[in-house]
Amino acid sequence: MNWKAEIKTHKGQKRVVVYFDYNSSAIERLKQLEDAKWSKTLNAWHLPATQGNRIRFNLESDSSSIIPKEEAIIQIEEFRKYLKTKRYSLNTIKTYTEALKSFLIFYRDKMVAEIDNKDVINYHQNYILKNNLSSSYQNQIINAIKLYFKTLKNTNIVVDKIYRPKKERLLPNVLSKEEVKLILDAHANIKHKTMLCLIYSCGLRRSELLNLKPKDIDSKRNLVIIRQAKGKKDRIAPLSKAILGLLRNYYKLYSPKEWLFEGQYAGTPYDERSLGNVLKLALKKAKIYKPVTLHWLRHSYATHLLESGTDLRYIQEILGHNSSRTTEIYTHVSTKSLQNVKSPFDDL
Structure with missing residues (x-):
């Protein structure tokens, strides 16, 4: 980014x-x-x-004070090359190298080979906590440090002893089915409507939608093929018949060539920021004033699947989660069971 x-x-x-x-x-x-x-x-x-x-x-x-010494610059560039050869995404490479740069700048007066686990603790205490940086940023730093020091032969760091902050447990933001319908029905423009509907109906990430090509829609099997998504994995998601009809109407009108949703010029993918504006306009038309993002549609899709009785293992496969623990978070926002709980207040 x-x-x-x-x-x-x-x-x-x-x-x-x-x-x-x-x-x-x-x-x-x-x-x-x-x-x-x-x-x-x-x-x-x-x-x-x-x-x-x-x-x-x-x-x-x-x-x-923010310019690392020559050794650190060399180390950061070597780390960048290593990440590229391991085929990490451009965003991950940028995130990890910036995180490592922050750590090495903090110890710019110390040789890298001399840095040990106590220095990592000191960095947490006197940089991250002192500057009130988030635990997610701290985790990024730890990911970068652990991966970086695994690649070094001469080091005082014991990688396995680098600890992480206690993980924050944040519930995903979920819309009701009524709110989703208002958002999806807000646009008269068939292209805008189709993009939002496809994100919700297949539980897609923003980048997954924008990277789709016409050939990725398998109309005979009612499937969407999502290629090289997060973690460089291919997966498939079920395609509803209602969406298939909408896609056919969209295709007849726009005839996309390279990408399923193309930008202003043929052969170029639709812009991320423009897609965000499509959602903003839909929220305005639907008079929904929550700070909804495109990812809320993915969270809502997963939660609504769970509430309709879909097995958690299938939801995990559809969303492309590596661990079932990631998918289990939706059990904490599903209201299906909670709605059957009777409050003692009703008996007063």
Whole structure:
């Protein structure tokens, strides 16, 4: 994800202003940061210009303090090459190298071979906690550190003894079927309607929808083939007959060539930010004022499947989850069983 950050005065306060193309996961992470706000005037998200936020977005006032020494630069580039040869995604490579850079900058006056487990604990205490950085960011750092030090032969780090913060248990955001229907019926534009309907009806991620090609729709078997999705895995998802009819009407009208949903110019995929705006407009038309993202449609699909009696193992396969524990989170937001619980208040 391409992004740019700078410090600006907004409504009389110094703020860190972050510009990036629409990305629902990035927005969700920003929302977890204290006093993160969206500005229509700036057309960007902005946060307080605290030391922690300056460091987080590489805006430390003393520019010399954020430049790693030569050894660290070499190590980071070697790590980047290693990740590329392991075929990690571009987003993961960027995330891990930036995380490693943060760690090595913190110990810029120490040789990499001399860094040990106590230094990792000290980094957590005096950088992550001190600057009030999130546990998800801390986990990214740990992933990068563990993977990086596994590739080194001469090191004082015992990788298996690097511990993680206690995992936050956040429930997925789920819409009711009535809310989903309002959103999906909001657009008269068949292209916009088809994109949102396909995300919900197949439980797709945003990138999975935009990477679909016409040949990935198997109308004879009523399946969608999702190629090289998260974790570089192919999978299939059932295609409803109602969606198939909508897709046929869309195809006749637009005749896509390379991508199932193409952008302004033929042969180019539809833009992520434009897709986000399609959802925003649907929410406005449906008069739904929740901070809904495209991923909410995927969460809602999984929860509604569970509530209709679909086995959790099938839901796991459809969503492409590696672990059943990831899919089990939907059991905590399903209301089917809870609706049968009678409150003692009713008997008073």
